[in-house]
Every structure is written in structure tokens, then in C-alpha cells.
Amino acid sequence: MSGLKVRLEDIPPEGLRLEFEEGPELLADCFPAQGPVAARVFLKKSGIDVKARGHVKAEVRLACDRCLEEFVWQVDEDFEVEFRPQASAPLREETQLTREDLEVIFFEGDEVPVGELVREQVILSVPDKRLCREDCRGLCPVCGKNLNTGECGCPRRAQSPFAVLRELMARKAQTG
Ligand SMILES: [Zn+2]
Ligand SMILES: [Zn+2]
Incomplete structure (x- = not known):
């Protein structure tokens, strides 16, 4: 997958604060973004997991469900997720069920896919019903x-x- 990745060894014990922009191509296979996708992320290790919280800002173009006109959807979202090594997935399935509120993203190797996280947050923020305005x-x-x-x-x-x-x-x- 595309986007910024952070090596586990680059995250110090006190945590790592990132502020970065991804190009519109981060969302290329979902919706056209206009301009960059801006993100702030704070990463902190917690055992073998990495906790991430932050904020994402972007503008994506959507087609209205009713009138089919294109309109700009403003993404301006806080998020909180947890990265977990793929290898531990089957082992820790039970604990995962008890933490229903926190979204978990599995990662492979020793790099945390921060760009992929930002991409997912943008996708999650887009409503199922897409209207150019409430009373279209x-x-x-x-x-x-x-x-x-x-x-x-x-x-x-x-x-x-x-x-x-x-x-x-x-x-x-x-x-x-
Ligand atoms: Zn409309
Ligand atoms: Zn008519």
C-alpha cells in the first residue's frame, strides 16, 4: 500500500509526533481528492502494539446521490487507532473482542503504515448517503x-x- 511508513525502531519511548501531507494519489482508487491530505499523528508504543491518535484534513470530490452533481466533501476528523503486528492476530483474537471501541489495524514487518491509516480515516469519514446538500x-x-x-x-x-x-x-x- 501507498503512503508514509514509520519504522518501529524510529518511535522513541516517549512517542513520536508527526505532521505530514500525502498527495491526492493516496486516495486515487476511492475518490478524487483536491489538494493534499494533511495529517497529524502521535505514535506511542504499547507492548508490541503501537497506539496512534491524530487528525486528518482533506477535501474529496463526491457525486451527489440525488442530482449526480459533483460536490466537495470536507474531511476534518479526529481518530484513535491501534496498530498490531500481523503475526499476533490469531493469538490475541479474544482480547481484541473486548476492546470494541478501538479500531485495530494490523501491520506486517517492522513498519507502521501511517499513510494507510490516514487513507482509511478519510474513507471512513465519507457518509454512505452522499448529498450535495441536505435538501437536494x-x-x-x-x-x-x-x-x-x-x-x-x-x-x-x-x-x-x-x-x-x-x-x-x-x-x-x-x-x-
Ligand atoms: Zn444533489
Ligand atoms: Zn422535468
């Missing part, structure tokens, strides 16, 4: 016009019964 009106089901830019004049009865119902309820909520 989407596309007209008849002519395909983006309704955020204005009415198209298509007859409303062409909508599905569910959509009509939803609209009635929305109207009621507005007036009532």
Missing part, C-alpha cells in the same frame, strides 16, 4: 433536469405514488 431536490424523473436549478414544468403525476405522497407530507409540514 434531485433530478426530474421525466426530463432529467436538475431541480436545484429550477422547475422544469413536467406534470407531477408522472412521479411514483411514493414520491407524490412524500411531497404532500413535505408540503403539509411546511404549512402546518
